[in-house]
Amino acid sequence: DQQVKQNSPSLSVQEGRISILNCDYTNSMFDYFLWYKKYPAEGPTFLISISSIKDKNEDGRFTVFLNKSAKHLSLHIVPSQPGDSAVYFCAASGQSGTYKYIFGTGTRLKVLA
Amino acid sequence: DGGITQSPKYLFRKEGQNVTLSCEQNLNHDAMYWYRQDPGQGLRLIYYSQIVNDFQKGDIAEGYSVSREKKESFPLTVTSAQKNPTAFYLCASSIRGLEAFFGQGTRLTVV
Numbered sequence: 001d002q003q004v005k006q007n008s009p010s011l012s013v014q015e016g017r018i019s020i021l022n023c024d025y026t027n028s029m030f031d032y033f034l035w036y037k038k039y040p041a042e043g044p045t046f047l048i049s050i051s052s053i054k055d056k057n058e059d060g061r062f063t064v065f066l067n068k069s070a071k072h073l074s075l076h077i078v079p080s081q082p083g084d085s086a087v088y089f090c091a092a093s094g095q096s097g098t099y100k101y102i103f104g105t106g107t108r109l110k111v112l113a
Numbered sequence: 114d115g116g117i118t119q120s121p122k123y124l125f126r127k128e129g130q131n132v133t134l135s136c137e138q139n140l141n142h143d144a145m146y147w148y149r150q151d152p153g154q155g156l157r158l159i160y161y162s163q164i165v166n167d168f169q170k171g172d173i174a175e176g177y178s179v180s181r182e183k184k185e186s187f188p189l190t191v192t193s194a195q196k197n198p199t200a201f202y203l204c205a206s207s208i209r210g211l212e213a214f215f216g217q218g219t220r221l222t223v224v
Binding site for chain 1: 117119144146148153154155156157158161163169171201203205207209210211212213214215216217218220
């Protein structure tokens with residue numbers, strides 16, 4: 001039973017345009033959500049997070065939106081750059097207060113120059 | 114420099130052997146985690162520890178064992194009972210409730 005889902009395995013976007021990556025979750029006990037960027041054969045790098053008490057968090061070109069009623073979050077990257085090409089994972093935590101992180105399956109973003 | 118160090122980067126194991134993957138952090142984080150990544154799949158939680166001398170099973174703990182004798186260290190042993198050990202293994206640490214930081218990973222291959 002996958003509690004965190006990323007239904008789009010891949011996404012291609014033109015340089016300079018907006019990239020929107022989506023993530024859905026099923027467990028209403030999650031209260032902290034994170035996005036990570038990962039290159040092949042490397043560890044994931046933390047990008048941005050959002051607490052369930054907020055619906056938006058922004059950091060430079062990255063914005064995360066949280067819709068609790070829909071159990072949906074999204075990562076917006078504006079403007080997209082070729083260096084953004086990587087696999088993006090969303091993660092959720094806070095389940096039962098154990099602070100373990102549950103990850104989605106990832107979306108491969110390709111930014112075309 | 115503060116961070117998480119995993120070693121070795123590449124590891125080869127013969128069938129039936131146990132191997133231990135090292136994970137050390139100097140971030141003074143209480144919590145540490147082990148994940149496994151397979152091609153086309155996300156990161157699946159093997160074990161996690163929120164405090165020294167305590168750890169819990171994740172979603173795919175069978176065939177693995179861990180110890181947490183020191184705050185800085187959380188080694189993972191892949192035992193011969195793990196049927197499909199070939200994968201990319203990632204260690205992470207965090208202050209409880211905040212973002213996790215990952216090491217660079219260990220690629221384990223069974224030969």
